[in-house]
Amino acid sequence: MERLTIVKVGGKVVEDKDTLEQLLAQFSQIRGKRILVHGGGLLATNLAEKLGIETQMVEGRRITDAATLEVVTMVYAGLVNKNIVAGLQAKGCNAIGLTGADLNVIRAVKRPVKTIDYGYVGDIMGVNTSELRMLLNEEVVPVMAPITHDGKGQLLNTNADTIAADLAIELSNYYSVNLFYCFDKKGVLLNPDDENSVISELNYDRFKELQRTGVISEGMIPKLDNGFSAMKNGVSQVLITNPFLISMARGTRLSLKNDE
Amino acid sequence: MERLTIVKVGGKVVEDKDTLEQLLAQFSQIRGKRILVHGGGLLATNLAEKLGIETQMVEGRRITDAATLEVVTMVYAGLVNKNIVAGLQAKGCNAIGLTGADLNVIRAVKRPVKTIDYGYVGDIMGVNTSELRMLLNEEVVPVMAPITHDGKGQLLNTNADTIAADLAIELSNYYSVNLFYCFDKKGVLLNPDDENSVISELNYDRFKELQRTGVISEGMIPKLDNGFSAMKNGVSQVLITNPFLISMARGTRLSLKNDE
Numbered sequence: 001m002e003r004l005t006i007v008k009v010g011g012k013v014v015e016d017k018d019t020l021e022q023l024l025a026q027f028s029q030i031r032g033k034r035i036l037v038h039g040g041g042l043l044a045t046n047l048a049e050k051l052g053i054e055t056q057m058v059e060g061r062r063i064t065d066a067a068t069l070e071v072v073t074m075v076y077a078g079l080v081n082k083n084i085v086a087g088l089q090a091k092g093c094n095a096i097g098l099t100g101a102d103l104n105v106i107r108a109v110k111r112p113v114k115t116i117d118y119g120y121v122g123d124i125m126g127v128n129t130s131e132l133r134m135l136l137n138e139e140v141v142p143v144m145a146p147i148t149h150d151g152k153g154q155l156l157n158t159n160a161d162t163i164a165a166d167l168a169i170e171l172s173n174y175y176s177v178n179l180f181y182c183f184d185k186k187g188v189l190l191n192p193d194d195e196n197s198v199i200s201e202l203n204y205d206r207f208k209e210l211q212r213t214g215v216i217s218e219g220m221i222p223k224l225d226n227g228f229s230a231m232k233n234g235v236s237q238v239l240i241t242n243p244f245l246i247s248m249a250r251g252t253r254l255s256l257k258n259d260e
Numbered sequence: 261m262e263r264l265t266i267v268k269v270g271g272k273v274v275e276d277k278d279t280l281e282q283l284l285a286q287f288s289q290i291r292g293k294r295i296l297v298h299g300g301g302l303l304a305t306n307l308a309e310k311l312g313i314e315t316q317m318v319e320g321r322r323i324t325d326a327a328t329l330e331v332v333t334m335v336y337a338g339l340v341n342k343n344i345v346a347g348l349q350a351k352g353c354n355a356i357g358l359t360g361a362d363l364n365v366i367r368a369v370k371r372p373v374k375t376i377d378y379g380y381v382g383d384i385m386g387v388n389t390s391e392l393r394m395l396l397n398e399e400v401v402p403v404m405a406p407i408t409h410d411g412k413g414q415l416l417n418t419n420a421d422t423i424a425a426d427l428a429i430e431l432s433n434y435y436s437v438n439l440f441y442c443f444d445k446k447g448v449l450l451n452p453d454d455e456n457s458v459i460s461e462l463n464y465d466r467f468k469e470l471q472r473t474g475v476i477s478e479g480m481i482p483k484l485d486n487g488f489s490a491m492k493n494g495v496s497q498v499l500i501t502n503p504f505l506i507s508m509a510r511g512t513r514l515s516l517k518n519d520e
Contacts, residue, residue, distance in 0.1 A: 047334075050311055070339055074307075077357075078338020079330055082407060082415055086361040090413035096363050097337075101346040102356045103400065134398060140363065147342060153350035155342055 003032050004136070004175035008164035010039030012184040013243055014080055023182065023243035024084065028091035030246065033136045033175065036088075036095075037144040037164040040080035044072045060219045064119040064157040072157050076145040084143050095141045100124075100148030101155060103131040106163065108148035108156050122148040122156025124163070127170040165226035165235075172234035179235050180251075181223055182243045187252035188224070190215060202240075203255045204228050227254045263292050264396070264435035268424035270299030272444040273503055274340055283442065283503035284344065288351035290506065293396045293435065295427060296348075296355075297404040299420040300340035304332045320479045324379040324417040332417050336405040344403050355401045360384075360408030361415060363391040366423065368408035368416050382408040382416025384423070387430040425486035425495075432494035439495050440511075441483055442503045447512035448484070450475060462500075463515045464488050487514045 007027055013019045027036060041062065045055045048071045056063040064072065081097040088095035100106030100122075108122030135142055144167070146160035161181065168179040187198035192215075199206075207224050210216040216224065227238040231254050241251025267287055273279045287296060301322065305315045308331045316323040324332065341357040348355035360366030360382075368382030395402055404427070406420035421441065428439040447458035452475075459466075467484050470476040476484065487498040491514050501511025 073342055074334035074338035076338070077342045078334040078336070082333055082337045082359050082361055083413075085359070086409040086415050087413045089361055089364050089409060090411060094363060095361075097357075097359070097361075099342050099345070099357070101342055101349055103354060104349050138394060149346040149349060151350060153343075153347045155346050 001174070001176045003178065004035070004171055005030050005032065005178045005180065006035045006037065006164055006168050006171070007180045007182060007246065008037040008039075008160060009182040009243060010041070010160055012042070013182060014038050014040055014084070015042050019184070019243065020084070021087065024087045024091060026243050026246045028088060028093045035132070035136075035142045035144065035167060036084065037146070037160050037167065038076075038080055038084060039146060039160040040076045043080060044068075044075040047071050047075055058116055058118070060222055061118060061121065061159065062157060063117070064121050066120065069120040069155060069157060073147055073155055077147050081143060081145040088141060088143065093141050094139060095143050096135065097143045097145065099145050099155070100158065100163075104128050104149075104151070105131055105142075105144075106148045106158070106166070107151050108158055109150060110154070110156060120154070120156050122150065122158045124148065124158060124166050127166055129170050129174065132167070132171065133174060159222065161223045161226045165230040168230045168235045169233040172236070177235045178237045178239070179227070179230050180246055181227060181238070181240045182246065183240075184242065186242045186245060186250075187240050188216065188220065199252050201253050201255050203257055205258060224254070231256050261434070261436040263438065264295070264431055265290050265292065265438045265440065266295045266297065266424055266428050266431070267440045267442060267506065268297040268299075268420060269442040269503060270301065270420055272302070273442060274298050274300055274344070275302050279444075279503065280344070281347065284347045284351060286503050286506045288348060288353045295392070295396075295402045295404065296344065297406070297420050297424040297427065298336075298340055298344060299406060300336045303340060304335040307331050307335055318376055318378070320482055321378060321381065321419065322417060323377075324381050326380065329380040329415060329417060333407055333415055337407050341403060341405040348401060348403065353401050354399060355403050356395065357403045357405065359405050359415070360418065360423075364388050364409075364411070365391055365402075365404075366408045366418070366426070367411050368418055369410060370414065370416060380414070380416050382410065382418040384408065384418060384426050387426055389430050389434065392427070392431065393434060419482065421483045421486045425490040428490045428495045429493040432496070437495045438497045438499070439487070439490050440506055441487060441498070441500045442506065443483075443500075444502065446502045446505060446510075447500050448476065448480065459512050461513050461515050463517055465518060484514070491516050
């Protein structure tokens with residue numbers, strides 16, 4: 001099967017002009033079909049603060065009331081997405097910015113309220129692979145903002161790591177998918193204070209053990225949960241890495257092998 | 261030639277949930293190929309105000325410094341564009357939101373400084389009709405936000421009326437184009453205080469005369485300049501109207517005929 005590379009980039013990478021520029025330079029050199037999925041949480045938090053809107057996070061997820069939904073729609077789908085698209089076009093990449101609403105690419109449902117009311121947060125119900133494949137076949141590079149819709153006119157805030165994993169899983173029916181999670185570290189660190197303590201290969205049992213002992217925590221947990229879910233559902237390769245290591249494919253590689 | 265309807269909508273129509281909903285209902289019923297071009301200036305002005313950014317207008321054009329460019333990118337390409345796209349998807353219209361950067365659809369150049377420095381305002385250099393036709397052929401409905409790019413990574417703020425006219429002109433090589441400028445009045449009014457004093461047909465000489473006498477002023481002038489430019493360059497029909505009159509094709513029809 002033809003290769004498809006899906007790069008998820010978030011955190012400090014998209015917030016800072018220099019690292020974003022370097023990411024786009026690396027991304028634009030990836031051969032073959034590509035999709036970029038981005039976050040932008042810190043910029044959204046900053047804008048919310050300026051507007052006097054309180055940011056509430058629960059387990060790394062943003063509680064999204066109506067005012068916060070406007071903020072994330074503006075920041076993710078507007079500011080971040082369009083600057084990435086313009087940056088890629090400048091490098092000869094024929095990028096197109098998308099949310100889940102565009103071409104109905106990702107349909108979601110407002111998360112049901114159990115113990116926590118997340119507000120306008122969307123859980124993915126389906127990925128429209130035919131529209132994405134139409135674009136990929138036209139040599140177009142989709143750039144996905146982490147906003148979805150419910151098909152009834154309501155936009156929803158959806159985690160970018162989950163979007164990347166779900167796109168990877170659904171598109172693995174048509175392509176051999178490599179999924180790269182890029183952030184500001186070189187991979188999953190055994191010692192958070194040592195940039196060179198990257199775990200080169202991580203299986204699920206070890207991940208759960210490191211989670212129990214607190215070595216892996218916060219935002220890394222849903223990222224790895226998503227990554228393992230992708231591996232178990234047909235994605236060829238999942239790598240947790242830094243934008244500058246994409247071309248070398250170095251970082252933390254997820255593995256389905258059990259420990260010896 | 262096949263018909264293409266381009267609807268430009270701005271002003272109070274997109275700012276208000278109810279009128280926007282009615283516009284989308286009308287727009288989604290137009291048969292055949294369609295493009296929607298939108299503004300969102302008042303929402304941008306409101307956000308700028310909340311952020312303490314001063315809004316400066318010269319002849320109906322927004323002076324766009326770096327902070328204002330961020331605001332219009334967030335409001336036009338994010339908030340307004342994605343709510344329209346989600347609203348159209350809910351009505352079975354396969355909409356896709358675009359700026360000029362997406363698919364390199366509209367390339368612009370930062371306006372040279374003469375007497376006034378408009379900042380990050382873009383004058384259109386070219387329309388990429390092949391990408392738009394690819395989407396139209398897929399039964400996709402492009403929804404254009406008034407943001408363009410210079411091809412070197414810089415986003416630019418471009419007047420939505422001009423975008424609508426330039427798209428109409430370039431696409432008139434491939435389609436019989438009807439261009440509708442929709443705003444909150446029923447058409448060009450002979451008496452601004454009388455909603456029913458709509459001029460049903462307006463030619464260029466009469467327009468210039470009404471401009472001299474002050475009957476037509478402010479934002480209506482560039483709209484009509486754009487409309488007449490479209491008529492002179494191959495567009496089949498230009499109508500200045502209200503969203504609720506689209507289906508009846510009533511309003512002010514521009515004409516190239518000279519006065520008797």
